[in-house]
Every structure is written in structure tokens, then in C-alpha cells.
Amino acid sequence: MSDNLHTNRKPGDPETTGHSWDGIEEFNNPMPRWWVYVFYLCIAFALIYSVLYPAWPLVNRATPGILGWSTRGDVKAEMTAWHDQNKAIQAKLVATPLAEIKADPALAQFATNAGGAVFRTWCAQCHGSGAAGNKGFPNLLDDDWLWGGTLQDIHFTVTHGVRNADDGDARYSQMPAFGKDGILDQTQIRDVVQYVMSLSNAATDPKAAEAGKTVFAENCAACHGENAKGDRTQGAPNLTDAIWLYGGDRKTLTETVTNARFGVMPAWGKRLSDADIQAVTYYVHSLGGGE
Amino acid sequence: MTAPDTTTDPLYTAREPIFPRRVRGTFRNLKWVIMVVTLGIYYVTPWIRWDRGPSLPDQAVLIDLANRRFFFFWIEIWPHEFYFVAGLLIMAGLGLFLFTSALGRVWCGYTCPQTVWTDLFILVERWIEGDRNNRLRLHRQKMNAHKLRLRLTKWVAWLLIGLATGGAWVFYFADAPTLLVNLVTLQAPAVAYLTLAVLTFTTFAFGGFAREQICIYACPWPRIQAAMMDEDTITVAYREWRGEPRAKGKNRRRAEMQERVARAEAEVAAAGPKQGGSPFVPMPGMPKGVGGEIPAKDSLGDCIDCNACVNVCPMGIDIRDGQQMACITCALCIDACDEVMEKIGKPRGLIGYMALTDEKLERAGGHPRRIWKHIFRPRTILYTALWSAVGVGLLVALFLRQPIGLTVAPVRNPIYVTMSDGSIRNTYDVRLRNMQHGARPFEISMDPVPGLTMTLEGTEGATVSVPADETRLQRVYITAAPGSAPAAAERTPVRVWVDDANGADRVKDDTVFFGKGK
Numbered sequence: 001m002s003d004n005l006h007t008n009r010k011p012g013d014p015e016t017t018g019h020s021w022d023g024i025e026e027f028n029n030p031m032p033r034w035w036v037y038v039f040y041l042c043i044a045f046a047l048i049y050s051v052l053y054p055a056w057p058l059v060n061r062a063t064p065g066i067l068g069w070s071t072r073g074d075v076k077a078e079m080t081a082w083h084d085q086n087k088a089i090q091a092k093l094v095a096t097p098l099a100e101i102k103a104d105p106a107l108a109q110f111a112t113n114a115g116g117a118v119f120r121t122w123c124a125q126c127h128g129s130g131a132a133g134n135k136g137f138p139n140l141l142d143d144d145w146l147w148g149g150t151l152q153d154i155h156f157t158v159t160h161g162v163r164n165a166d167d168g169d170a171r172y173s174q175m176p177a178f179g180k181d182g183i184l185d186q187t188q189i190r191d192v193v194q195y196v197m198s199l200s201n202a203a204t205d206p207k208a209a210e211a212g213k214t215v216f217a218e219n220c221a222a223c224h225g226e227n228a229k230g231d232r233t234q235g236a237p238n239l240t241d242a243i244w245l246y247g248g249d250r251k252t253l254t255e256t257v258t259n260a261r262f263g264v265m266p267a268w269g270k271r272l273s274d275a276d277i278q279a280v281t282y283y284v285h286s287l288g289g290g291e
Numbered sequence: 292m293t294a295p296d297t298t299t300d301p302l303y304t305a306r307e308p309i310f311p312r313r314v315r316g317t318f319r320n321l322k323w324v325i326m327v328v329t330l331g332i333y334y335v336t337p338w339i340r341w342d343r344g345p346s347l348p349d350q351a352v353l354i355d356l357a358n359r360r361f362f363f364f365w366i367e368i369w370p371h372e373f374y375f376v377a378g379l380l381i382m383a384g385l386g387l388f389l390f391t392s393a394l395g396r397v398w399c400g401y402t403c404p405q406t407v408w409t410d411l412f413i414l415v416e417r418w419i420e421g422d423r424n425n426r427l428r429l430h431r432q433k434m435n436a437h438k439l440r441l442r443l444t445k446w447v448a449w450l451l452i453g454l455a456t457g458g459a460w461v462f463y464f465a466d467a468p469t470l471l472v473n474l475v476t477l478q479a480p481a482v483a484y485l486t487l488a489v490l491t492f493t494t495f496a497f498g499g500f501a502r503e504q505i506c507i508y509a510c511p512w513p514r515i516q517a518a519m520m521d522e523d524t525i526t527v528a529y530r531e532w533r534g535e536p537r538a539k540g541k542n543r544r545r546a547e548m549q550e551r552v553a554r555a556e557a558e559v560a561a562a563g564p565k566q567g568g569s570p571f572v573p574m575p576g577m578p579k580g581v582g583g584e585i586p587a588k589d590s591l592g593d594c595i596d597c598n599a600c601v602n603v604c605p606m607g608i609d610i611r612d613g614q615q616m617a618c619i620t621c622a623l624c625i626d627a628c629d630e631v632m633e634k635i636g637k638p639r640g641l642i643g644y645m646a647l648t649d650e651k652l653e654r655a656g657g658h659p660r661r662i663w664k665h666i667f668r669p670r671t672i673l674y675t676a677l678w679s680a681v682g683v684g685l686l687v688a689l690f691l692r693q694p695i696g697l698t699v700a701p702v703r704n705p706i707y708v709t710m711s712d713g714s715i716r717n718t719y720d721v722r723l724r725n726m727q728h729g730a731r732p733f734e735i736s737m738d739p740v741p742g743l744t745m746t747l748e749g750t751e752g753a754t755v756s757v758p759a760d761e762t763r764l765q766r767v768y769i770t771a772a773p774g775s776a777p778a779a780a781e782r783t784p785v786r787v788w789v790d791d792a793n794g795a796d797r798v799k800d801d802t803v804f805f806g807k808g809k
Contacts, residue, residue, distance in 0.1 A: 102749065128704070128705075129704060130702070130704030130705050132704065132705035132708065139705075139708065141705070141708045141716075141718070142708050142709065142710050142711065142716075143710050143711050144710075144711040238711065241711035241712065241713075242709055242710070242711060242712065242713035242773070243709060243710075243711050286748060286749065286766075288708070288716070288718060288748060288766070288768060
């Protein structure tokens with residue numbers, strides 16, 4: 001509403017910028033000196049910085065800077081530093097027999113922590129972050145082991161894996177696909193499934209179960225044993241307990257007998273260091289199922 | 292549309308330097324004592340030793356950040372007992388409320404570190420550069436060799452005090468003698484040097500240069516305190532009705548003479564006209580009927596406007612302007628004024644501690660009420676009660692706390708594990724705390740629940756040893772027999788006990804057992 005932009009300005013006041021809003025004008029004061037100096041300092045800093053450090057974006061990447069610094073380099077240096085720090089105790093871990101780790105609290109602590117880290121990085125995808133397993137991937141917390149649950153057994157399984165093509169020493173066995181390959185007919189499969197269910201008191205057809213006993217003795221007992229308690233040397237599961245790798249109901253058992261199962265585990269000896277395998281063995285053994 | 296220009300003050304004014312004059316008196320002495328005691332406590336405490344056995348530090352007061360322990364003589368605080376610190380902070384807050392509502396800004400005036408260190412810095416300044424007048428003169432001088440020498444001496448002295456301040460601070464966080472050796476031999480951690488540098492600089496800047504500006508601009512307390520004070524709060528005030536109108540030197544003598552002459556003339560007039568002879572001159576040598584305006588009796592106040600109260604004030608204010616935000620009630624103006632009042636033969640207390648209600652009474656000619664009547668009022672009693680309640684609560688908590696402890700955390704990944712015989716097993720992370728100065732065997736047990744049994748990972752029995760002053764993590768399994776009630780139920784409450792096998796201490800924690808559910 002002010003017609004004259006300079007009505008408010010008194011003699012001695014600084015110039016105004018010429019902006020006026022409802023009669024409120026803006027003095028054109030100089031910036032404070034300290035502010036200006038800090039500003040110049042920032043410009044100088046930016047120039048030096050852009051020469052020393054990565055700064056100007058180019059087509060594929062930024063200018064590297066003459067110091068050669070990068071965040072990746074920082075991470076790498078930090079990781080190397082940690083690895084170097086762990087070298088001594090890792091060497092000690094590899095040199096110590098598995099059974100004797102427990103006697104050394106510091107070593108046991110390291111094995112538990114390092115093993116936990118290895119487990120969550122490499123094993124959790126199949127066995128679960130809590131090691132409780134999944135359908136087809138064994139629960140490592142319970143007292144049921146396909147290939148044995150002593151420290152040595154676990155160490156061997158981790159190192160060579162199960163049914164893989166990479167490691168000649170891998171744990172290996174194969175269940176025949178009784179239905180698919182026509183070894184047993186539908187009735188025999190129904191009967192043997194009822195028999196297997198009767199072993200853990202879950203059968204629904206006693207007659208069929210009785211008939212299945214013969215089928216089992218002829219076809220299954222070779223691996224799973226006369227009394228169906230399984231055989232750890234060939235990874236044949238115990239069929240009499242409460243634990244089922246794929247499921248203990250009629251439908252799943254029929255599926256298993258018909259098509260067979262072929263669970264695979266990589267040979268970690270080719271991918272992880274001796275210390276990592278030692279640690280993860282100790283860790284898995286300490287989760288409550290170790291023998 | 293032009294706004295009237297009511298003020299010529301710019302929005303920004305440079306600080307007026309303050310040169311407090313030396314003062315003697317009761318409150319000044321009290322402040323010396325408080326300075327010696329508070330600084331003494333601050334500097335000496337980290338050096339007090341306290342034997343806690345071989346595995347623990349022997350420093351009486353130590354904040355051990357690396358091991359997350361706070362040692363205070365016989366008390367040791369663990370991180371999970373942080374509520375003690377919270378309680379102490381609440382007590383500090385309530386205590387501040389109590390003292391402010393009863394006695395105004397006594398904290399600011401006597402014990403605030405800013406006040407104490409500034410006082411010390413001013414003392415050093417006076418030793419080196421002299422009292423107020425010398426310092427004023429030096430301030431106005433151009434820089435020369437003499438001034439530069441005094442300035443450098445002063446700054447070095449201040450920096451040394453700052454260094455000692457920062458030094459004492461870091462000693463609270465590490466073993467003092469070791470750290471001192473490491474500091475001197477340049478082997479201390481970088482954070483120690485950084486803390487030292489920051490505290491040295493802030494002490495130097497705040498005590499030497501910022502001074503009262505910290506209180507006026509930086510500290511939030513002066514702004515809050517107004518809400519803490521009321522008309523019964525005893526605070527430093529000027530008895531304006533007694534001091535005004537103030538007058539100094541010549542004016543005062545002239546006024547007094549006028550008064551005496553007037554009184555004498557009045558007496559003569561009252562005695563009636565003298566019979567014959569020359570007119571009676573009541574005061575020979577004195578002009579008759581001095582001046583035109585003869586002031587009334589008692590027209591002049593006791594204040595001789597000597598500015599003593601202003602000259603000693605470290606905040607650079609005039610207490611005679613009334614209560615103001617910048618006044619930290621350091622009471623130095625009381626001492627200064629009392630000294631002057633004694634010299635001129637007037638009663639002390641022209642400036643003194645006083646409540647607003649007293650001001651009204653005294654102005655009306657009455658007597659001030661007793662101090663305890665001001666102090667004991669619902670507000671202060673409430674603050675005291677709250678303060679004591681928190682204090683008693685903390686003491687009870689301190690004496691009732693167990694030297695051992697446990698927390699039971701169910702492992703929920705997975706919630707339960709089915710074992711080969713069909714039993715259901717839960718895993719628990721049990722943290723056993725041994726807050727004693729020796730390793731202890733801890734026996735873990737649970738309240739019996741039909742069907743549930745407890746086992747420990749890696750141990751045959753139920754006893755584990757926990758090292759001195761440490762926490763041990765123990766995996767504990769609770770297994771429900773196949774077909775038992777807990778195995779079938781969704782959740783069963785479980786109470787876990789830990790017994791100190793060597794003593795009588797026993798603690799518990801409640802958790803749940805997860806079964807298969809429906």
C-alpha cells in the first residue's frame with residue numbers, strides 16, 4: 001500500500017533492496033564479516049577437497065581424487081583389520097580338537113560367536129536363523145540326526161555336505177522312488193504307509209498296516225533297519241520317533257514312498273575356512289541337540 | 292504507515308565489560324568457604340582410594356564406561372540399575388525447586404559451577420591485574436609491554452585452572468594415577484586428550500570471558516526460576532523505601548543543613564517573638580532560610596548513591612532497580628552496602644535478604660515476619676515431601692537390592708522343539724548376574740510343574756559358577772514329557788529360581804513354557 005518505496009527509510013539507514021511488502025522493507029545490510037570469511041573458507045575447503053577426494057561426477061564414476069580414498073576402501077581396510085585381529089585365535093581354534101574347545105572359556109566364547117555368524121550367513125537360508133529347520137531341511141535343535149550328532153559327525157557333514165556332486169566324500173545315499181519306478185503298486189504303498197504310521201501309533205487302518213509289515217521287511221528294512229530305527233551310516237531316518245523331515249501324515253508319506261526324497265547340502269569345506277567350519281560345528285553342537 | 296521510532300537502541304549492543312570490586316563481609320566469606328569446599332570435592336574425589344578386592348578397581352568414585360559399572364565408595368551400580376541415576380536426577384530437580392522457592396537463586400549465587408569458577412577467575416584476575424580501578428585503567432590503556440605481560444600472565448593462569456578442571460573430569464572415568472602418568476607420557480587415549488582440551492577451552496572461555504553472559508543468555512534456569520518463586524521467597528532486595536531518595540556528598544550535606552536550620556527556625560518561631568533587641572539568630576554563621584525549597588524532614592533516604600553495590604556486582608547490574616533476571620543473588624551487594632552503612636553510621640541491611648511480603652509490611656512501618664514463616668509454606672513442604680519420598684525410595688531400593696540377579700528370556704526362534712520321543716522342549720537364555728566380589732556357584736531351579744523337567748546346556752548338574760562382578764549367559768532347557776499337560780497347553784507359567792549356593796540369596800524370574808497349543 002506504500003506508494004513511495006522509501007518512506008520508512010531514515011537518513012543514515014542502509015540502502016533498501018527495493019523489496020517492499022505491505023510497507024515492510026528490506027535493508028540491504030552487508031553480510032556480517034565473520035560470515036563472509038567463513039564463506040570464503042568454505043570455498044577454499046571445497047576446492048582443496050575436490051582435488052583430494054572423489055568429487056566431480058563423470059559418465060561412469062566420479063573423479064577419484066589424488067588421495068585415492070573411497071568408502072569401499074575403508075570397509076576393506078576395516079575388514080582386513082578385523083580379520084588380522086582374529087587370526088591368532090582362529091589358528092588356535094583350528095589347532096584345538098573339537099572336544100577340547102569347551103574347556104577354554106575364551107575359545108568357546110569365540111567359537112560360539114563366530115559360529116553363530118557363520119551359521120546366520122551361510123546356513124540360515126535352509127536351516128532357519130534359529131536352526132529349527134524347514135520341511136526337507138533338518139531341525140538342528142532336536143536330538144534326531146540323520147548322519148550323526150557328535151562333533152566329529154557334524155564336522156564331516158559340514159565339510160563335505162550331503163548328496164552333492166562337488167565333493168567325492170559327500171554323505172551319499174538314495175531312496176528308490178518306489179511308486180514312480182513301479183517297484184511297488186498303489187496298494188502296497190498304501191499298506192506300507194499305514195505300517196510306518198503304526199510305528200508311531202498314528203495308523204488308521206490296522207489291517208493295511210499289518211499287510212504293510214511284509215512290504216516294509218522286503219523293501220525298506222535294508223536301509224531303515226528291521227525295527228525301522230534308521231541307519232546313520234546311510235542317512236536313513238528313524239521312522240519310529242516323533243520327528244519327520246518332510247511330514248508324518250498319510251499324504252506326505254505316500255508322496256515320499258512314491259517319489260523318494262533327495263535332500264542336498266553343499267560341501268562347505270570348499271567355501272569356508274577351517275576356522276569357520278570348526279566354529280560353526282561347535283555352534284551347531286551347542287544348540288541343544290549335540291551328542 | 293510509518294511506525295513510530297520509539298527506541299534508538301540498536302538490536303545488538305556490545306557487552307559492557309564488568310570489573311567487580313573486591314568486597315569483604317559475611318556473604319563473601321561464606322562464598323569463599325563454598326568455593327573451597329566445592330572445588331575441593333571436585334578436584335580431590337577421583338584420588339580417593341577404596342579397596343574392593345583384587346579383581347575390581349580401587350578408586351572410590353569411578354564411572355567405568357568400558358565395563359559399564361559405576362562405583363561410589365561401597366555402592367556399585369550396574370546398567371540395569373540406572374533408575375538410581377534417574378532418581379538422583381529427579382532429586383536434584385526437586386531440590387532445585389525447593390531451594391529456589393524458599394531462597395531464590397541460591398544455587399546460581401553460591402554453588403553453580405559457572406559462578407564458582409568465574410569467582411575464582413576474578414580472584415586470579417585481581418591478584419594479577421589489581422582491583423577494580425587498576426583493571427579499569429588497564430582496560431582503557433593501549434596495548435603496551437606492561438599490559439601485554441599482565442594479560443599473558445592472567446591468561447596462562449586461567450588456562451592452567453582450565454587444564455586442572457578438564458584434568459579432574461577425565462579422572463572420574465579411569466584409574467586416576469594411571470591416567471595421570473599416561474597423560475603426561477602421551478600414552479592416554481585420544482578421547483581423554485579431547486575431553487581435556489574441550490573442558491580446558493570451555494572453562495577458559497566461560498570463566499574468563501563469557502562470564503555473566505552465560506547466565507543471562509545461555510542458561511535456561513533464570514527463565515524457569517520466575518515460576519519457582521513467589522512473594523514469600525527470600526531473595527536479595529534493596530529497601531527502596533528506606534534508601535530513596537538517594538543523594539550523595541554535597542547534595543546530602545546541603546540538604547541536611549537545610550533541615551537543621553529549618554528545625555531551629557521553627558523552634559524559635561514556636562518560642563514566640565523576642566521582646567526588643569536584635570532578632571535572634573538560631574544558628575550563627577548559617578544563612579537564614581537557606582534557599583527557597585526547604586525539604587521536609589526525612590526527605591532523604593539512607594542511600595548515599597556511592598555505587599558500592601554496583602561496583603562489586605559480578606553481573607554488572609544495579610540491585611536498586613529491583614528484582615531482575617540478571618541477578619544471581621550472590622549477595623555481594625549486601626556485604627558492600629553493609630560496609631558503607633557502618634561507615635556512615637546507619638543501620639545495616641539497606642540491601643538484604645527479604646521476601647516480597649516483608650517489603651509491604653516494612654513499607655507500612657511494620658516488622659518483617661520470621662524467616663521460618665516464609666520458608667515453611669505448603670509449596671516448600673510439598674517439595675520437601677516429594678524430595679524425601681524419592682530419597683527414601685532410593686535408599687530402600689539400595690538396601691533391599693539383591694547381590695545376585697537373573698533374567699530369563701525364552702528363545703522364540705523356534706518357540707518349541709519336538710524331540711524324538713515326542714517330548715516338547717523350550718530353550719531359555721538365562722542371564723546370571725553376580726554383583727559380588729568373588730566367584731559364586733549359582734544353582735538354577737524351577738517351581739515344580741507336573742511334566743516339566745529342567746536341564747542345562749553343557750552341564751550335568753544344576754549348578755554353574757559365575758565369576759566375580761560378571762554376568763553369565765546360560766542356555767537352559769525345560770522339557771515337557773510326551774502327552775503331559777504343559778506339552779499340550781499353549782502356555783504354562785514357569786518360575787525360575789537362582790540360589791547362591793554359598794549364601795542365603797535367592798532370586799526369581801517368571802516366564803512361560805510354550806506347548807503345542809490347539
